[in-house]
Amino acid sequence: MRRLVAIAGVALGLAAGLQASRGDERRSGATFMSPQTQALQADDAANPGMLSVADGQAQWSTPAGPNGTACTACHGDARDTMRGVAARYPAIDAVSGKAVDLMGRINLCRTRNMGAPALPAEGAELLGLAAYVGFQSRGLRIAPPTGAAMDAVRDAGRALYTRRQGQLDFSCAACHDDNWGRRLAAAPIPQAHPTGYPLYRLEWQATGSLQRRFRNCMTGVRAEPWPYGSDEAIALEAFLMDRARGMAVETPAVRP
Amino acid sequence: MGRALINVPPKARKGQVIDIKALVSHPMETGYRTGPDGALVPRDIINRFLVTWNGQEIFSADLFPAIAANPYFAFTTIAQESGTITFRWFDDKGNAQVETAAIVVE
Known part of the structure; x- marks a missing residue:
């Protein structure tokens, strides 16, 4: 607690990181x-x-599972070991060969290594751990992993991003590529760079994940929302993180 | 109750105006919303926030259902003496969350 307040005292050069380099049209949603x-x-x-x-x-050092191990047992002090980790997810899980996002990775760690049950999607515990790990990368550049396996996942994500869907027949790109900077009713349309997740959305009055945001958008265009942890959601996240490569991590961001 | 983040300067000069910030996690359930079963979700809000400096009240507020979740307060006060600032949030369930911060006044 105290330490966190001390960190809070340090002003961050966040504004500088929100805008990508000169000549780059990409802008964080914060702008x-x-x-x-x-x-x-x-x-x-x-x-x-x-x-x-x-x-x-608090959870980072709280024991879970039959062996009573905590995250600290393997990973020690998150401020050292988790620095830059969130900027590299989603990534390929070596055991299953599938892409996992940061929250999926946390749950794999719990089930495989700690023998503890997976935390429920979108619960305060999982969001808290993801926010704490994400916070260690704040200010660092997003640097998604390279490799053929990740490229395949990103290609699938790109296809989903440009695919028209739902009763309103919108693709993600129809708003976030073609019409960013304009308004959807009163709300500004941002460029959909996932730089600050998990983030606190004032509308939700809570912290939420990128997947919750996807589900919001999909409900908005009257498409069937993807379940939490689905392959589609992770593929789209992988594509968007690559699209935001080099932008600064803002976790925990605030959005309206 | 949940978690609170307090921001109090560790040191101040006597007579100095200092900024104090307090953020607490709470659902602030209004009592007007319906749950999945169609019944009203019972009201559960923080109804009072009280700050004391060495036992003497320096700030208090009554809260009502229109206040958003995770209420945040920022206020100023005049540093008088070293000691402990105590923050108390009281909610409808009768729970009280208490946090303290030490300050040195020179």
Whole structure:
């Protein structure tokens, strides 16, 4: 707790990281927000996402499973060992050969190594751990892994991103590539760079994952939302993270 | 109750105006929403926030259902003496969350 407050005291050069380099049109979703919401994200004492980070910090050293092991048993101090990790997910899990996102990775660690049950999707515990791990990469550049296996997953994600779906017959690209910067009713349309997940959405009054955001958008275009942890959701996340390569991690971000 | 993040400067000069920030996790359930079964979800909000400095009240607030989840307070006060600032949040279930912060006044 105390340590977290101390971290909170250190001002972050976040604003500089939000904009990609010169000549690059990519913009973090934060740059589309009102100055008030930007201020909420920038101040760690006010950012409600920091509550999830504090949750995750407590869980990091809480034993789980029959052997009573905690994350610390293998990974030690997350501030050293988890630095940059979130910037590299989704990645291929060597055992199953499938792509997993950060929350999937945390649950694999629990079931395989700790003998503990997987944490429920979108629960406060899993979001807290993901936020705490993500927080260790804040300010670092997104650097998705390379390799043929990941390329195949990203290609599948790209196909999903451009595929029209739902009763309104929209693709992700129809809004986020073709019409970013304009408005959907009152809401600005951002470029859909997943730089700050898990993030605190004021609309949700809670911290949520990128997959929850996908489900929101899909319900919006009246498509059938993907279940949590589905291959489609992970493929789309892998594509979007590659699309945001080089942008700064903002976890825990705040969005309206 | 859940988790709280307190921001108090560790040191201050006597007579200095200091900023204090307090963020607490709470669902702030309004009592007006219906659950999956169609019945009203019972109201559960923080109804009072009280801050004392060495036992003397320096800030308090009554809260109502229109206040969003995870309420955040920021206020200023004048540093008078070294000691402990105690933050208390009281909710409808009768729970109280208490956090303290030490401050040195020179």
